[in-house]
Amino acid sequence: MIAIVGAGPSGSHLAYLLAKNGFKVQVFEEHSEVGRPVSCTGLVSEDIKEIVSVPSRLILNRIRNARIFSPSGKELKIQLAENLVLDRARFDLWLSEKAALAGAEYYLGTKFEGWTRAGRSFLLRMRDPKGRNSVFRADYVVGADGPLSAVAKEAGIYGRRSFYTAIQAEVPWNEKREIMFWLEQGGVSWIVPLGNGRALAGVAFEEGAARRFKTFCRNFGRKNLRRSSAALIPKFNPLQRLEKDRVFLVGDAAGQVKATTLGGIVPGMRSAVELSKSFNSIFGYTPRYMARVFPDLYSCLLVRRILDNCSNSELDSLVETLGRADLVKVLNGVSRDRMLSLGLKAISREPKLVGFCKRLFVKSSQKK
Incomplete structure (x- = not known):
């Protein structure tokens, strides 16, 4: 039995790959609904197509043009390979449904509390929304539980971590086909069109994110801000340990986030692919990850x-x-x-x- 803690894109895609290859998989998600709350732009490069075939109903916008601004306003215009803006809540749900159809079992509203070792097995302690405790046995544990990964802490491989604070909101925006990025020291700001007269405007910085967000959104007017959200984004650490004693980390739990745009969907899902392959290979997860995912992240x-x-x-x-x-x-x-x-x-x-x-x-x- 392989236990995956976290039902985000990395966790659910891993669950799907393992289940379709005959492994018994259980996925534990702390929240009562997969994909909620949403705290991501949903912007992915065309490389997502190498991993999954995304149904058109989950795509809010397709964008090829980008404008990148320097601090004084100098501008770079480029045409990108096609970028997709995903409906993140529905995308996460779709991935979980695929995994469930392949045979993975999902437990929602179930919080990971720790484990006790029983020989080569793990006795996982879980708590439901009513405070009731349950124990599940697993042979392997995967932490796909976000930047503050409880699995990483329990396994002793959390390491030294630092984070960006990301804040974004929906704003009125008529331009449909152009992403905008502002280069700044210690972070980045963005506008990502959703294609419906709205866009996601946000910032992510190591320090002062709230102040910078307030300044950044001043032109939109406070009354026009909708669905604001905040989240921690891990800073990529090339020395982050990914596995120990049959415990593995993937996605934000492993800090697999691009330090340039702070996107983590594609590298996290790529890492899930390499982890899934390691269960049927003499080559372990870490060397596969170092060869296939690490170079671009570094x-x-x-x-x-x-x-x-x-x-x-x-x-x-x-x-x-x-x-x-x-x-x-x-x-x-x-x-x-x-x-x-x-x-x-x-x-x-x-x-x-x-x-x-x-x-x-x-x-x-x-x-x-």
């Missing part, structure tokens, strides 16, 4: 370090350089999830970009 981390160590004037210069017509042609059509490929293509066309790599090691002495 390249995103390097880009984030450069951005955070640049002064505002350097960020202006970076956006201005990337906005050259010949470089825009190189960047057009590249997936946001392929940061390593994107960076190498840009540097091959403009070697001066190598100069920004010094910001991997030295923070600018200029004022922000």
